[in-house]
Amino acid sequence: MKALYLKIDKYLLEHFPLLWHSKTPYVLIGGIVLNILFFVIGFLTVDLSFLAKDELWDHYIDSYLVLLHLVLVVIANSFWALGFYKKNAIRHYYPVSPLYFTKLFALLFVGFMSLLTPFFTYNLGLQAKTSTYINDTELSKEIDIINQANLFLPSSENPYLFTKRVHPSIFPLDHISYDANLSNWENVPEFANQPTYSPYDHPENNDTIDGLICQFYTSYYRSNNKECDEYDEDEYLKKFYFPSKQFQLERLSFYNYSNIAISQSYFDANQDDDSYSSYYYYIDTDEYGEDGNTEYRQYAPKMHRWIKQQEMDSIKHLIQDYQKVLGKYELESFIDLDNYLNYLKQVSFHPKRYNLVHKSAGKFHQENLKFTYQQSAKDMAILADSTYNQPLFYVDQSRLMNIYGNFKYAKQHGVTKDELIGVILIALLMVTFFLFFEFVPFIQMLLSIPITGGFVIINALVFAFLYETTPYYSGKSETILGFQFLLVTGGLFLWLLYGLKSHLNKKFTAILMCMVYYVIPFIIPVFIQLMDQLTRYEIIGPCYSGTITEFTFWHDLMIPQVIIGGGVVLYLLYYRLVKLYYAKAE
Amino acid sequence: MNKTYQDKLANVQTHISNNDLSLGFRLLVDCVLDVKDSAFYKAIIALTEWREGSNYNESEYVDRLLQLVQELSLIQLNESNNNTCLLAAKQLSKRYGGNRFQLGPIDLEIHTGEVWGLVGENGNGKTTLLRMLAKDLKTEAGSLEFPFYTDGGTLYDLRTQLTYIPQRTPKWFGSLKSNLKFAANHYGIKGEENELLVLMMIIRFGLWPYRNHQWSELSSGYKMRFELARTFLRAPKILLLDEPLANLDVLAQQLILEDLKSLSKSISNPLGIILSSQQLFEVEKIADKVLFLRNGVPTFLNELEGIEHTEKTVIEFDCEATREAINTAFSSLKVVELHFNGGIYIVTFEGGNLTHKVMQAFIDHQIEVKYLRDISKSTRRLFLK
Structure with a gap:
């Protein structure tokens, strides 16, 4: 092994001095080993218990593994740095190509990336193991079972609490309360945000439920695309119901108090949608949401038929299938099926549960809440009357949802753009940090810190003076700061060039080298920010008398790719000064 | 006079025949380095490995050396021009601390194959001059030209061929050999040639047992x-050495000076060398020119030779005799000045080439002399003023 290492080392030294100097092949090998190690750890970490209790998407940060990774990277970098700084072509005036630092930059970047990517491979290990627990076919089947069973089971996390036993509000019914005037509205299938329909003007749509006169419709909301308020939405009528005539509402019990637990389309969410919330909260599909709505409509007729015809065996088999799903994931549950089915018969099929609407929209939600609370109390009273000392059912649904959230992450996540940019940014910071000490004298670097600090303080005072003495205008501070920064940076740069070419003291020139090095990453974003500030303009808004701000393409340039890429380009240009500095006589 | 390749080989053969094997081998390595043939590199390396092994036999070693000389003699080499100007300084000067110390103005020209000695007491500007010549220290006045460097590159590129070795060499890390290979690689010496040339330099500078x-x-x-090995791998045009003999024993000093002398007159890569040292006699022995600095003012030894040495004889000696006995012994000679610094006598006589008469005077008066040297042509004299 040692002989092989020596052979490789000698080959690199004789043929590729930069590779040998940067130790990139060894760092890469170490990085690959580290990646494999983290993948295996991630793979071995996942089991059913993990899937039920933990979340894949933040486990790396939450676990101690991030510390292990950090320690390993620090150790690896320390050893690497010891080797790296042992040789230095520049300080010995060896001939180097004009692209010497560019190549070195690239090699170091590759090496550091390999040390940082275990963050990804760990997550990929988690995802790979998670994916072994289910395939797409099984997933689809399980979702069907869960969603249908969910119509018969409370979805609250803690079934022992009254407040948690509230059944969902009516769906898809609502009460129209607008004073509107729309003739022949029935012929408008998608009538828009025209508050013109008045129930009182359309008695033909009236229906009486438990003595109350009601009209019902389903609606949805859509952004009105107005420039003045992007959040402004209009309500659209989707469908009008003749409850008693078309749907025989009194029979559609489950429309009113059940919802979709998890949508099939949940797993087809856009991969770019990598916010944490989308993995968890999206599970509780809004009952008014399009996805849940669609599936709900698929299930409802069958469920309705089961209820209507009291097909208790079908319901029983469904709940048994549900129990199998729970058993597969080793989730804690208890359902006394026979008694629970009796409970369903007594409580859920009772027609009075549909008396949930009121002609006063303002009171609707309050009434609804009051009712559901009372209804829950009744339900619990039934349970309390039973001879059992324990509840008829207990399902750890939150953990089931957690498992499916993890499935979604495993299926969709991979490596996101934001994560990749974050890791690239860290790697670039490491490269610029380590390359800095490749050429800058350490003492001058130390001296440059307080000098730069003093420089910043002086500039802060100048900024304060300029700010106080300049009349107010929009974006004043950004503009002053941008101009000041670019002027000072430009001055520093010119001073450095002068120092490199003239008789300016070499040690002082080294300090200038350091100071310019510190500000390079900020030049591009400050410049774009300033240009954005200078080119934006106000126009009269179309919606009201105020003005709105219009931006030019500079505004769109404030993206990580431009800022990071620009910083890298500036650093690579900066490195061309290093040879000038080293050639300079003291 | 510049030696030709065949002269050098003949010289090698003579040394080997006289059983001066170490010197002969080093000079043989120089010839091989001139030839630049990897087959001969391998032969030298193999010979070194064999010599370090347990089967070493001196007579066989001599035979193999002579065999190599024989093979080398079949090769014809183009002799390079050994009189190219490498560095031309005109009115070079620099001041420190206002006007408290001024170096120069100095005019000098260094040619290929020349070895310059730079001598003077501490604090008289030797290091400053070397650093100025190395472009490591800026000059205040005068011009500094490097005629060999005409390809329009940067100052950094110039300094890749203008090598300066300070008195305190910087620490390096890793093995000796890997450092040499790294340096050679940057100078475009790659692959097998890298290994061979590095080992040749290791051998040439006697570093074989220490290569790892x-x-x-x-x-x-x-x-x-x-x-030195690292520097010669770089095929420098000019080598500036600051006190390379400090901390070396006498034998090592002589060895390094001889090596420098020989390498400067390389046929394939002749170079100019300037070295500063306190070892006056050793430096004067190998240097083509000697520059003496006192308070920053330069004096060239060849200037002294033309003016003074034919008129006076200056002898430095050490003995236990009293001053009266010495004066008595020198009574027949015209003593200009007798100086005693507490350990050494330095006496100046009217007339040139009187060393043998001085020695005869000591013999006649039965004065036991521990040490005697004619310093009439040496910058040693300048230290007395």
């Missing part, structure tokens, strides 16, 4: 040899 040693495992002398 670290910096901390080497003595000062071997650190200097390492620096």
Whole structure:
């Protein structure tokens, strides 16, 4: 092994001095080993218990593994740095190509990336193991079972609490309360945000439920695309119901108090949608949401038929299938099926549960809440009357949802753009940090810190003076700061060039080298920010008398790719000064 | 006079025949380096490995050396021009601390194959001058030209061929050999040639047993040899050495000076060398020109030769005799000045080439002399003023 290492080392030294100097092949090998190690750890970490209790998407940060990774990277970098700084072509005036630092930059970047990517491979290990627990076919089947069973089971996390036993509000019914005037509205299938329909003007749509006169419709909301308020939405009528005539509402019990637990389309969410919330909260599909709505409509007729015809065996088999799903994931549950089915018969099929609407929209939600609370109390009273000392059912649904959230992450996540940019940014910071000490004298670097600090303080005072003495205008501070920064940076740069070419003291020139090095990453974003500030303009808004701000393409340039890429380009240009500095006589 | 390749080989053969094997071998390595043929590199390396092994036999070693000489003699080499100007300084000067110390103005020209000695007491500007010539220190006045450097590159590119070895060499890390290979690689010496040439330099500078040693495992002398090996791998045009003999024993000093002398007159890569040293006699022995600095003012030894040495004889000696006895012994000679610094006498006589008469005077008066040297042509005289 040692002989092989020596052979490789000698080959690199004789043929590729930069590779040998940067130790990139060894760092890469170490990085690959580290990646494999983290993948295996991630793979071995996942089991059913993990899937039920933990979340894949933040486990790396939450676990101690991030510390292990950090320690390993620090150790690896320390050893690497010891080797790296042992040789230095520049300080010995060896001939180097004009692209010497560019190549070195690239090699170091590759090496550091390999040390940082275990963050990804760990997550990929988690995802790979998670994916072994289910395939797409099984997933689809399980979702069907869960969603249908969910119509018969409370979805609250803690079934022992009254407040948690509230059944969902009516769906898809609502009460129209607008004073509107729309003739022949029935012929408008998608009538828009025209508050013109008045129930009182359309008695033909009236229906009486438990003595109350009601009209019902389903609606949805859509952004009105107005420039003045992007959040402004209009309500659209989707469908009008003749409850008693078309749907025989009194029979559609489950429309009113059940919802979709998890949508099939949940797993087809856009991969770019990598916010944490989308993995968890999206599970509780809004009952008014399009996805849940669609599936709900698929299930409802069958469920309705089961209820209507009291097909208790079908319901029983469904709940048994549900129990199998729970058993597969080793989730804690208890359902006394026979008694629970009796409970369903007594409580859920009772027609009075549909008396949930009121002609006063303002009171609707309050009434609804009051009712559901009372209804829950009744339900619990039934349970309390039973001879059992324990509840008829207990399902750890939150953990089931957690498992499916993890499935979604495993299926969709991979490596996101934001994560990749974050890791690239860290790697670039490491490269610029380590390359800095490749050429800058350490003492001058130390001296440059307080000098730069003093420089910043002086500039802060100048900024304060300029700010106080300049009349107010929009974006004043950004503009002053941008101009000041670019002027000072430009001055520093010119001073450095002068120092490199003239008789300016070499040690002082080294300090200038350091100071310019510190500000390079900020030049591009400050410049774009300033240009954005200078080119934006106000126009009269179309919606009201105020003005709105219009931006030019500079505004769109404030993206990580431009800022990071620009910083890298500036650093690579900066490195061309290093040879000038080293050639300079003291 | 510049020696031709065949002269050098003949010289090698003579040394080997006289059983001066170490010197003969080193000069043989120089010839091989001139030839630049990997087959001969391998032969030298194989010979070195064999010599270090347990089967070493001196007579066989001599035979193999002579065999190599024989093979080398069949090769024809184009002799390079050994009189190219490498560095031309005109009115070079620099001041420190206002006007408290001024170096120069100095005019000098260094040609290929020349070795310059730079002598003077401490604090008289030797290091400053070397650093100025190395472009490591800016000059205040005068011009400095490097005629060999005409390809319009940057100052950095110039300094890749203008090598300066300071008195205190910087620490390096890793093995001696890997450092040399790294340096050679940057100079475009890659692959097998890299390995062979590095080993040749290791052999040439007597570093073979230490090739895998670290910096901390080497003595000062071997650190200097390492620096020389690294420098010669770079095929420099000019080599500036600041006190390379400091911390070296007498034998090592002589060895390094002889090596420098020989390498400067390389046929394939002749170079100009300037070295500063306190070892006046050793430096004067190998230097083509000697520059003496006192308070920053230069004096060239060849200037002294033309003016003074034919008129006076200056002898430096050490003995236990009293001053009266010495005066009595020199009564028949015209003593201009007799100086005693507490350890050494320095006496100046009217007339040139009187060394043999001085020695005869000591013999006649039965004065036992521990040490005697004619310093009429040496910058040693300048230290007395």
